[in-house]
Amino acid sequence: MAIRWGIVSAGKISHDFVNSVNSYPDKGDQVIAAVAARDRQRAAEFAKLHNIPKVFDDYRALAESKDIDVAYVGVLNPDHYDVTKLFLENGKHVLCEKPLCLNFKQAQSLLNLAKENKLFLMEAVWSRFAPVYLALEEEIKAGKLGEIRHVEVNFGVPIEKVDRVNKKDFGGSAVLDIGIYVLQFAQFVYKTEPVKVTAVGNLNENGVDIVDTIVMEYEGNGRAVLNVDARLKLWNKATVVGTKGRITIEDPFHFPDKLIHVDGTEEKFPLHTSSIPYNFQNSAGLVYQTLEVARCIREGLLESPHIPHSESLTLAKLEDTIRKQVGVHYDVDNQVFP
Template sequence: MATRWGICSAGKISHDFTVALKTLPPEDHQVVAVAARNLEDAKEFAKKHNISRAYGSYEELATDPDIDVVYVGVIHPYHLKTCLLFTNAKKNVLCEKPLAMNSKEVKEILTSAKRNDVFLMEAVWTRFFPASVEIKRLLAQGEVGEVKMVRSEFGVPLTHIPRTTKKELGGGAMLDIGIYCLQFICMVYNGEKPECIQATGVCLETGVDETVVVTLKFSKNRMAVFTCSSAVELSNEAIIMGTKGNIKIPAHMWCPTSLEVNGKETQYPVPDPYLPLNFLNSTGMRYEAEEVRQCLLKGLKESAVMSHADSLLLAEVEDEIRRQVGVVYSQDSQ
């Protein structure tokens, strides 16, 4: 029986996620409804993607009895309210990253999911790419020996987009793209909390971070460094350095389609889309969607690949980074 999806929001990321779902077997994944704050937007989205039901409110989606899981694609200042709406309605949820604005909100979402006995996962899609799965396998086998350093960069010019610069829209490089660098480091170090966090950065006049550089120290003298920027193009690569070699994502580390292991490169292409995409390699969201299906089939309430503990760790480290850089959102003082 197919996993029946409801799509919450008719924006760009929801479009790409729906296109990604269509690369999976229809007997496994079906999109049965879409909801937007404006009914006309939902109807237009439904027509484009051949979805049978369109709702002009998220509440209507929450009460639809024929939905197994909801994909939440609203911008992150609205993640808390939206996730609580669906978890309290006993709906399973896949919520776009970052799961919330801070660790306090993340805890509230996770508590609600547990109280209502529903599945919930933060959509850190990078972790489910075949290249990322291969990295975990190689590390477990000790392919590069003991990992001593992880380095990651993600920078693209985004300051012309209001969502990335306005504080009320959750703007800032750290929450938008820096999370990819941080989650990669946390994945390599198996969800271990860093012993020391040192962050510095540059903020825009709007009070959000434009460029951030972070150094992390872990147990056994293992280190990590990452840079994120919404002002300039960076190398956008990630590298794991061990005592016996290294593993490198040579480009677009947030959606990896190639991997270099001790200089030898392997390609991991994603499927072609049936409609134009808004973001690079977005059909790669199929991997996280399939993870959700497998978890639901097994009766699990969280994924071992992107667990609730993983989401909380990301939020707590992000909180500290923002504190050191001087970025404060209204949600931090509520």
């Protein structure tokens, strides 16, 4: 049975997502069946570039279509809740770009809806499916690091002028845009909620955080020190330190192609190539999450063990906590969701 994808929006990340799938030689019987964008001309150009047979200029029409099984939601952050809800209500599985929602209440509402309708829903934390991450997890499980005591992650890119980052109406926030990568890495390593979170940040004129420093403390004396910066290019690597040694994930840690093991040896994990350029670094790796989605749907799973619903709720809770501490408030924070 083919897994038929519908692409919701024709933006840069949707381009990279589709390109990663179409160019991957071992994608199996996954197909990109349709695309929808509010601008039909843009959707038509997107479909032509990626050889997509069906074009819609209305998200509801795509949601109601019999041509797709699962939707990839690549719209702006403030639209994640309503658009994902639309597709779930129309019986479609969903892979929604991160962050899943603007806050915990919205995320909980969507996850409840997916469960009630017996549909698969996953937050697109693509890092979790990187071969490097899977290799790192094996080393941690094998005890090569001993007891984990310290995690340090930096993620900085000069994107403070980009609307999706600097405007509150667009769901702007450094911690929601790139900060989720550092948060998910700490959670990937420790696999438990921190007992204490301390965050400081700088806000722009729109009341949006553009710089954040976060310290998360865990039971057993574990600590994560995380830096997020939308102004500067940082050395975007991650380090995990245990009682027996350390492992380094080199830049770009959020989807790396090499790992420096505890013994200092370097292992490379090359990505597949494409004739069409990508917008973002190592976007070829986006395909690995689609393989997981297809696997879960075929096996009747409603969530992935690599980024389960409980993990998305933890990330949403952390994002809310950090926003509150640095002083970023959205109108939806005052609303109630079913």
